[in-house]
Amino acid sequence: MAFKKPLASLKTSAPLRSSDRRKLKQRVVDRFNLQPDEGDILVPEGLQSVKFTTHVDEPGVAYFSEGDPLWFTLGKGSEDLIPTVYTLWKAPDLLPTLSTPSAVIPRLTDGADLMIPGGVVTHSPTLRINELVGITQYEEGKRGPPLAVGRMAVNGEELRGRETKGKAVIVVHAWKDRLWEMGTKREPRESVSLPVEDEEEEEEEVTEDNEEVKEDVHDVVGEEATPPPPSTAPSETTAESEEAPSLPPLSPDETSTLLRLSLIHAIHTHLSHLPPTSFPIPSSTLYTTYILPSRPSHLPLPTSTPPTEIDIKHSSHKSLTGFLRQMDKEGLVKIKEVKGKGGVGEVLIMGVGKGHKDVLGHKGYVTLGDVEAKREKKEREREREEGGRKEIVVTELWKPHQASVRFFEEAGKDTSTLYTHAELKSLLNTYIMTKALMNPHKQEYINLASDDVLAAVLYPPPPQGKGGGKQAVGSESDAPEFMKREDALKRLVKSMQAWHRVEVEGKDPVTRKGEMKPIDVVVKMRQGRKACTLITNFEAFFLSADDLADELRKLCASATSVTPLQGKGAGLEVMVQGKQIKAVTELLVEKGVPKRWIEVRGLVGKKK
Structure with a gap:
């Protein structure tokens, strides 16, 4: 598997130009026989391209959107686009699929290829060697989400029977591999029940001697992982479900009505409150960020179709x-429908009808987005109740350095120890008392002229250049006769080497050289008129860029992205659309970051 191990190298991401994005979208539409609007969903605006090299030195390019890798290529100059599992969860029918027993899935996610027999339960007989396929977990009467992507190692007809040995699919990418971990790490959607006609079709595709194949799963995953045979005893639940009348699925017109209702709710709650600078909005962003989360959590119609479908x-x-x-x-x-080169177009949302009678008369309801946000909030509260709030503790430290070393030697202290501010204050007071430097008339002052060692630390002589030279301002000769204690402490701290320690409950403390930088939260204008909020310097606080982007996307109902900053070891930048300072600050505080370590700046660059 290409992403079984960490990537050998990862280049800085770069925004994809509009022309390149349209070309990429057209390649996807042509390659997978899609409609243009389906291409907008699978190749959305705001893509970032990242060049990488796998652990086996194979070059490639990945395309990211809102923190998730959607497509990638492997091989120098390759134009063979491969969808990730994130893309297949949006479009489960994009690739033909094979199903495999549940016991095989852990091996696939660990980097193994899919073997035959024992690995394939259902498949399409029309599959051809080298064809891209998705791999799902077999569940009778259900269709699960694709969990791996690979290329056929044999033709479909060779998968039938027990005579064929070897590999069925060469896996290139799977759920939980290193490429998946570069995304938001969302879990797969739940399996859905198959319609009757689809279920019959699946039964025709089950490999021959299926029961024997299931018994031979140990050929792929070992004896201990063989799944237990399903129970044949009917359960009470099954009996009750057989007696209960079956509900019809939603009709196309009913689905359209509910999507219209979701759009009205999105306009009523979010879109009508956006500033004019937030428009135009790409159609794919409107659909995924606003319409889908606004679907009602409980449908007003008696139907077998779940709201998520x-x-x-x-x-x-x-x-x-x-x-x-x-x-x-x-x-x-x-x-506004914009036509690009080659006739490829895209739809932009220029505004919303916030004065429409249906919007004005709309009565709110509980949405799928509300349910998901409530579930995540309860999960965070449960974690805090079980383990207490994981308060992040930042301790500033200082180490004797250069001129200050002499002072610590004179005071009989270890010059290799890291000292806190309180310890330095106590040490300086003790030194002043021991050396009788306290001014008898004003005790807040010290007689600095009475101690050459302390004077040399607080006012060190400058380095000598060629041929000597005049002493610079701040040298020992310029040291004042009297000085306030608090000023002496400030100069002592300044003469030392800065360090810091970060502690979070449940993790090992981390001590690093250098001053601790606060998390930077700044609002900027991009593309001339669109406001966005940028968050940087959060890694030192044990915070994940992907987790922040994912939570802010749901919390603010706005698009987010993660971008590497320029420079070696510069870290990552999380972007959320709109002026979201309050939401970002509250989330950081909720995660345990002390307010003093959050630096906020508005559009004019002033601290708030």
Whole structure:
């Protein structure tokens, strides 16, 4: 597997030009026989391209959107686009699939290829060698999400029977591998029940001697991992479900109505409050960031279709473009269709109808986004209750350095120890008392002229150049006769080498050389008129860029991205669209970052 081990190198990401993004989208549309609006969803605006080299020195390019890798190529100059599992979770039918027993999945995620027999339960007989395929976990009567992507090592007809040995699929990427870890680390969606006709089709594709194949899973994963045979005893739940009347799925018109309702809710709660500078919005962003999270958590219709399965493909419009054209006619949105080179176009949302009668008369409801946010909040609260709040403790430290070493030797202290501010204050006071430097008339002053060692530390002589030279300002000759204790302490600290220690409950403390930098939260204007909030310097606080981007995307209902900063070891930058200082600050504090270590700057660069 290409991503079994950490990448050998990872270059700085770069925004994909609009022309290059349109070309990439057209390649996807042509290669996978998609509609243009489907291409907008799978190749959205704001893509970032990243060049990398795998652990086996194979070059490649990955394309990221909102923190997730969506596509990649392998090989020098290769134009063979491969979808990631993140993309396949959006479009499960993008590739033909094979299913494999649950016991095989851990081996695939560990980097193994899919073997035959024992590895393949169902498959399409039309598969051809070297064809890209997705691999799912076999569940009778259900279709699971793709968990791996690979190339066929044999033709589909060779998978039938027990005679064929060897590899069925050469896996190039899988859930939980290093490429997946570069994304937001979202979990796969749940399996969905197959319609009756699909279930019958799957049964026709089950490999011959299926029961014997299941018994031979140990050929792939070992004896101990062989899954137990399913129980044949009927359960009470099964009996009850057989007696319960089956509910019909949503019709295309009903799906369209619910998507329209979701758009109205999104306009009512979020889109109508966006500043004009937030527009235009790409159609794919509108769909994934605003419409889908606004789907009702409980459907107002008796149906077997779960809310999470309300999708534009199942509507009467069939495509996002068709849906938006209709919404434009109704005055709910104002769209602009932009044609690019080669006739490839994209749809932009120029504004929303916040004064539309349906928006003004809309009554809110609980959305899937609300349910997900509530679940995550409860999870965070549960973690705090179980282990207490993981407060991040930052301790500033100083080490004797250069001129200050002599002072610590004179005071009989270890010159290799790291000292806190309180310890330095106590040490200086003790030294002043021992050397009788305290001014008898004003005890807040010390007689600096009475101690050459302390004077040399606080006012060290400058380095001598060629032929000597005049002493610079701040040398020992310029040391004042009297000095306040607090000023002496400041100069002592300044003469030492700065260090810091960061501690989080449940993790080993980390001590590093250098001053501790606060997390920088700044609002800037990009592309001339769009405000965005940028977060940097968070890595030292044990915070993950991907986790921050994922939580802020849900919390702010705005697009986010993660971008490497320029320079060696410069770290990462998390971007969230809009002026989100309050939301970002509250999230950081909730994660245990002390407020004094959060530096906020507005559009004019002033601290807040």
